[in-house]
Each structure stands twice: as structure tokens, then as C-alpha cells.
Amino acid sequence: MDIVIKLSQFLLSLSLLIILHELGHFIPAKLFKTRVEKFYLFFDVKYSLLKKKIGETEYGIGWLPLGGYVKISGMIDESMDKEQMALPPQPWEFRSKPAWQRLIIMLGGVTVNFILAFIIYIGMAFAYGDTYVANSDLKDGVLVENPVMLKAGFKTGDKLVSIDGKKVVNFDGDLNMNIIMAKQVLIERNGQEQTITMPTDFVDQLSKYEKGLLVTIRKPFAIKDVPAESGNKDLKAKDLIVSINGQQAKYYDQAVAILANNKGKTIPAVVLRDLKQTPVTVKVDKNGKLGVIAGGVDLSDLEKLGYYKISTKEYSFFESIPVGLEKGKDQLVGYGKQLKMIFNPETKAYKQVGGFAAIFNIFPSSWSWEVFWSITALLSIMLGVMNLLPIPALDGGHVMFLLYEIISGRKPSDKFLENAQMVGFVLLIALLLFANGNDIYKAIVGR
Structure with a gap:
């Protein structure tokens, strides 16, 4: 059941991001009267799971969940449709449009990704507010x-x-x-x-x-359960250890250190039980353990016990806007720093680059809309940034050549763009193999 919940979140998030990203290309293409031949969620290699043609566009769902695409007429893309490109340009084709229109079409996907992330963060600020210490x-x-x-x-x-x-x-x-x-x-x-x-x-x-x-x-040593074999009959579930052998044990780490110094001994202790301090006798085993199961205390309990003040700040809709924008900016800057680390060989961060398995494992095994939207917003930023990289076959590669055309007034030849697309495609395959290979390696070695 856990894997079903994880998979459901993964596929829902991935599908949402892909559809909205491709809509970012589709809508401006339509506005500029550019023909869109296909709009697909996932790749339809050889065949598709579902498809339906409406007007001039075929909409469908492919069987390979590695992304999605829109096929725009007269554009050199991953389809490498050389036959179409060999024909004279038609007024409805991408290549016939002014450079500034083509630039807007190519930037549409990443623009939607960034806007989506900021909208999610604004929505989360409004719906959940901030909880912190x-x-x-x-x-x-x-x-x-x-x-x-x-x-x-x-x-x-x-x-x-x-x-x-x-x-x-x-x-x-x-x-x-x-x-x-x-x-x-x-x-x-x-x-x-x-x-x-x-x-x-x-x-x-x-x-x-x-x-x-x-x-x-830092949390107190709270007892969740006391197994009979522990021999600590004086202890009960929900007890909170206050002191051991006359030494204060306000926190779990302090209690552990004291127990480690009293291995194999029976010593006095004080626990907080029903908000009252109660003296008990505890048996410490040869490993410095009590044999109990610790845990069962959360932040709200700690506030009641006087450890910390838990602050919750709620925002009105208009207050949520600057909060969400600031959160989105911080995440964008943070991901930029991560990429910088990955491309710096000294950090060896490239070893931690992950593929689809890594993304899948980010999602929790229990459903939480707050966590789901938080992960989706971050993935949207990641998708936007990655697509802006100046690699042919990515949106950033197309943008790079279009900017060159706008600045220089010279358009790269179709042959050059075809070769660049092929080089970019090889680079993308290599990156895909590296990232997912890292996932496989970690699964094999167990880390």
C-alpha cells in the first residue's frame, strides 16, 4: 500500500508538471497561429495508450513516463522530421515566424514552471501558514x-x-x-x-x-513502550525521564550519556508522570540501555511541557503573496547553488545526481497534500532551471540560438540546427544514463 501511495503522488506530480510545461509552449504557439501537430503526456514510442485528434492537433498519452512533448510544425526538435524541413516554409510553421515570437514560444514552458512554483508557495502560505520554533x-x-x-x-x-x-x-x-x-x-x-x-x-x-x-x-527521553523483558517494571508508557542517578537529564542525549556511564547497574531515577515528578528505580543493561522503546513526543507535547514555544503564523490571501514569492525566490536561489556544487568537481556532489528513482523516493509513503505541493513546487523549479541550460535539445538550447539570431541578425542554418540537436540529444541521453545509473548503483551498494 505504501508503494501505491508513493507512486500515485509521483505520477500525479510528474503529470501535472509535464502538462503545464507543454501548455506553456502550446498556448503561445496557438496565439501566434503556429500549427501544433501533437500534444503528449509521456512519450509515445511506437504506440500510444490513448490518442484523439481535435482540429489539427493529436492529443494523447504515451506509455513511456519520461516526460512529454508538443510537436510544433516546422521546428527542429527531437522528432528530427527532416522531410518536413526539406519542404518550402509554410506560413503556419515555427520557422516562418519572427524570431521574437519563436523566443516567446520556447520560453513558455519554463515560464509556466516558475509561475507554477510561486503560485504553489503562495497557496501554501495561505492554506498552511508557517509553523516554527x-x-x-x-x-x-x-x-x-x-x-x-x-x-x-x-x-x-x-x-x-x-x-x-x-x-x-x-x-x-x-x-x-x-x-x-x-x-x-x-x-x-x-x-x-x-x-x-x-x-x-x-x-x-x-x-x-x-x-x-x-x-x-533536542527532546526529552520520552518512553513509548516498556517491553516486559526490559525488567524495568517501575517505568510506564508516556513517562518522561527527568533525572538519572541524581543527575539532570532534561534531554534524551543527556540521559543516554548518563546511562552509558552506569552500565549493568540498578540506579534511582525521576520521571515525569501525569505532570508529576515520580521517583523510580531503573535497571541499566550491560550496553547502557534501559530496554525501553523511546519516542511518542511531538512539538505540541514539548510546548505543553514548557520546552519550546511553537509559533504558528497565519496569512491572509494578500499577505500570502509576498511570503510565497520570498519562499519561491529562496528555493530558486538554493537550487542554483546546488547546480553550482554539482558542476564543481571538488565538491563531488555530482555523485549524488539522481534520476527518476531518486525523485520517486522523495515522496512520502503516507499522503500529505502539504508535502505533495511542497515537493511539486520544488520539482517545478528544478524542471524550469534544467530546461534553461544552454544545451541543444533543451529549451535553453533553442533560446541560445534564437538570441544569437536576434542579436546578430543571422539565422543558423537548418543543417547546423539539426547537428546541434543531435549533439544535444546525445548529451541528454548521457545525462539520463548517468543520473539513473547513480540510482541503480546506490540501490546495489545500499547507499
């Missing part, structure tokens, strides 16, 4: 367990001050990604500020370990 409220710092973060110089209890000079105001969902993209992080430790310079190959180092957050909010 103010960074100033994390008086005891953050939890750091990731070995790559520890190696870089971070420690549990550090307070995050700024990332690349930008002050950390809130602890929210973007914080971990900002750290991944960072060059320098300013922290406060024991009342003293210090700068941590992030390793150049930080992304590559992260790939060698289990996926997880780099920093998290």
Missing part, C-alpha cells in the same frame, strides 16, 4: 548526531547564529538544506562564538551515511 528559544542549542557534522566540528548544544552571514531566525524545514549548501556557519558554544568552515566535499561525505537531518531540536 524561534531560534532564540533553543536556549540549550541543537542536537547533532550525524557523524559528518561531528567531523566538521559541530557538537550537541551548539547554538546556530548565522549561515553564510544570514542570521538564523527560525528553526524550520529549510534549515538543514541551508547548512548543506553553506560555506561557513557561525555558532555559539559555551557563550563564545566561532566559525565552522564547511568541508568542500560535505555533500559527498553525507552520502556515505544513513539519510537523516543534520541538526534537530
